[in-house]
Amino acid sequence: MDDHRLADLRVYNQHINNPKFKNPEDVVKTMLAMQAQDYAGAKWAIGLRMQKANEALIEQAITDGKILRTHLLRPTWHFVSPYDIRWLLALTRPRIDSINAGMYKKFELDAAILNKGNDVFAKALQGNKQLTRAELVEVLNQNSIPTDDLRFTLLLMHAELDAVICSGARVGKQFTYALLDERAPATPQLSRQEALTKLAEAYFNTRGPATVHDFATWCGLTIADCIIGLENVKQQLASEVIDGKTYWMPNDIEEVSTKHKxxxxxxxxxxxxxxxxxxxxxxxxxxxxxxxxxxxxxxxxxxxxxxxxxxxxxxxxxxxxxxxxxxxxxxxxxxxxxxxxxxxxxxx
Incomplete structure (x- = not known):
């Protein structure tokens, strides 16, 4: 397998040259998590994987909470299904909190302040309220929590990671936040082994051919964790060694026509x-x-x-x-x- 063939198969497995989805939430559910800090671009990333799509259709799915946007992997913004957000956060939060620990310390955000921030957000948003960033800044200041510099962003991210808040509907061009409990259904808790298995299965089936190091780069977990996830699913996958690296991909991979697309x-x-x-x-x-x-x-x-x-x-x-x-x-x-x-x- 050469580099061009690798690219062919990845484009196919990512549903770029075989868009089969009718609903935007089905794209996100299949892809599991899609990077979304470039909001306009991320909507197009969903749309190009659909049979027929327009920006308004995807914006409506986000407004309705069929797609959520939150800090999830590495950490950065991702689109995610409300049915997957809880187990993914439970899996990735410890790793991201350790990455953010230095920033928490720099801005004097100890456990007491972070937990107080969570409580303030929860109270302000209760009852299906959705507030903009400016409105949440005011709420924090009213509760004697300073929001200068990056403190506000870190407080928001921590509340997202703790499964307190997530994206709400936009108000004009302004993003809002809502309570996760009011936007996502309760779902069964997964053990760490189950979550790593589910993560690896989704990744290699939608991004393969890929290596375990590709997997770790994408999800931000340790190589050790990624190896565990791969070991649990590799019997369901095909593999090929290229230049000393083992690439994993779906078993039922198809021949792909690449000409003139x-x-x-x-x-x-x-x-x-x-x-x-x-x-x-x-x-x-x-x-x-x-x-x-x-x-x-x-x-x-x-x-x-x-x-x-x-x-x-x-x-x-x-x-x-x-x-x-x-x-x-x-x-x-x-x-x-x-x-x-x-x-x-x-x-x-």
């Missing part, structure tokens, strides 16, 4: 962010130009990155500007034009 992918799409080694995702001629493949929206042709793109929103239309790293043939250019129209249609 193009996609506009957002920044932080799982296509790139889900792996430690991303060279297979980039046309070998353009490795230098694509060094920011995680952070830039990318143009993908025949399942490898060949350029960047950006949007400009105007009153009556959305303009897409392309920065292609090299020449494409006529069929590839036609595929890129179709990808541009697909995004514009999504935004309509």
């Amino acid at each position: 193009a996609y506009l992918l957002p920044a932080y799409d799982e296509f790139a962010i889900a792996y430690k080694d991303r060279e297979a995702l980039v046309n070998p001629k353009y490795l230098a130009q694509a060094r920011h493949v995680i952070f830039d929206p990318v143009v993908v042709v025949d399942n490898q990155v060949v350029g960047n793109w950006k949007r400009t929103i105007k009153t009556s239309k959305i303009d897409i500007s392309l920065n292609l790293y090299g020449k494409l043939n006529k069929q590839q250019l036609k595929a890129v034009e179709a990808a541009v129209k697909s995004y514009q249609k999504f935004m309509e």
Whole structure:
């Protein structure tokens, strides 16, 4: 298996070139967690994995709580299903709290203050209230909890990790927070072994072929934990050794047609962010130009990155500007034009 074949299979397993979903919440449920700090881009990441989608449909699913947005892995923002958020938080919170410990100490956020913050949020949001960041700042200040510098962000993240708050519906362009207990159903608790198994199963079935180090990079857990999860599911997976590295993937992997297909992918799409080694995702001629493949929206042709793109929103239309790293043939250019129209249609 060469790098191009790796990219082919990843694009297929990530449901980019075989979008089968009708509902946005089904995309998120299958992918388990999708990076979402670039909110507009993350909505497109869901949409391009659907048969038919538009931005309004996905925004409505978020408004209705069918998709939640919270700090979940590594830590950064992720979209997650309300049916998965509790066991995922229980699994990842200890690791993230240890990562954040230095920042808690720097901003004098001891256990007593963090717990008081949780209580203040819970009281303010009780009864299906959804408050903006500015409103929550005021609530904390009224309860003698300073919110200068990064303290407010850390207090919010801690409350998210403790399963107290999560995303609410947006008010205009403002994000809100709501009580998790009022947005997500109670679900059975999983043992750590069960949670690691479920995490590994979802990852390798939707991001494979991938290595255990890719898995650890994606979820932010230790290699030891990731090995445990993989060991519990590897009998259900296929594997192949490439350059001394073992790649794991679904057993029922299919042949993939890659010719003359193009996609506009957002920044932080799982296509790139889900792996430690991303060279297979980039046309070998353009490795230098694509060094920011995680952070830039990318143009993908025949399942490898060949350029960047950006949007400009105007009153009556959305303009897409392309920065292609090299020449494409006529069929590839036609595929890129179709990808541009697909995004514009999504935004309509």
